[in-house]
Amino acid sequence: MSFEPYRSPSTGRLVRAVLFDTFGTVVDWRTGVAREVAAFAAAHGVALDAHAFADRWRALYQPAMEAIRSGQRGFTKLDTLHRENLDEALRHHGINPELVSRESLEELNRSWHRLPAWPDSVEGLATIRRHYIVGPLSNGNTSLLLEMARNAGLPWDVIIGSDMTRTYKPLPQAYLRTAEFLDLEPGEVMLAAAHNTDLRAARESGLATAFVARPTEYGPGQVADLAPEGDWDLVASSVTELADRLVA
């Protein structure tokens, strides 16, 4: 085969694996969570702004991981953090989680396992996979990412959850341990992400980088991550466009 893998200008290495941030980059968490929140609200006869609820729930994500990244709390998987944050989001919206059945809350918490892919994700991943290892490099735990992949048809070769690296991005070990499981040098691994912070940390750990713009991840009023804020190796407006750049 005469295919020549993409060589990262920043790492100088041929890229062997293209790994993706998932929430926001590959899947549309806001739409997916809001849809299930709306169904939950209807079933329980409560009035809720489902998108505002999704935003609130998501806003608790970084602080919850920060407690673990800082060492204040031992490693705890994302499903558990999401479940704790759900209680807090409910209270914020005037709902006492103790009055809701445990099963309903567990079910709503699994909305993070059922997020819809952005329209270009599956096709783009399938194309990239023909020539590179593809997988998530996400703060999700393995079972969450696995169920998400089965539901959305994401054609991962391998899933290395944060419960396998036992750390959360953007700490260096999240990137480095993932490369190690793949038996690759950091520079042979590309992170594709819609978030400049994630790409900055990946580059500091020696990975190749690709920015995939997702300007409506946070809804129509999004203000951050509308454009690349570094000289990332590649910049694309979709996973299919990234595939064109990597496979051309």
Add this chain to the structure above:
Amino acid sequence: MSFEPYRSPSTGRLVRAVLFDTFGTVVDWRTGVAREVAAFAAAHGVALDAHAFADRWRALYQPAMEAIRSGQRGFTKLDTLHRENLDEALRHHGINPELVSRESLEELNRSWHRLPAWPDSVEGLATIRRHYIVGPLSNGNTSLLLEMARNAGLPWDVIIGSDMTRTYKPLPQAYLRTAEFLDLEPGEVMLAAAHNTDLRAARESGLATAFVARPTEYGPGQVADLAPEGDWDLVASSVTELADRLVA
């Protein structure tokens, strides 16, 4: 969907994931390794019985892991054990590994990443995957299993290598930590294997069990594992037959 997953009589649970021993059960290591050994011998102008060499190399597998299981040695991934054992197998066949280039030895060691699937494996796994999570439950490390999957077209949903559980079968933690990564009860996980020892340990850890007969894994003179030696939940002569039992 009206599909009802298989309920294991021994665990009493519906099976959610069907995980496979790989070497011998899904792939034909003896044929695959012997083929590459023969090519290596031809390239280096040495005379070798390639199948005897493959058998010798494989015979060093359990003792190497035993040093780790017993605690005598820290966890070391299978690629490294295979590489050490290759030197020993070469010496046993009268070849001084120090006279062979490091690249040639590394390349031959990767023959374990390129093992051919048994003729029924890919089709059977694809069928099972329609209704169950499928993955390896192997002593192979993640990168080995990943490359094997890409080469042989094994449609795994997820790969949990022994470098993720950091232990080797048949120690209980190999089975239990795998179920934990999947967020499943042990009884919801089925091990499919051609080896009674593996199934015995899986059952002791509470997993469902399926015997898949591979009577020529060790060549035409195979004497062990020709038949099930326990009342395993299912017994099949191929992965496609196992699929019929699980999906019917």
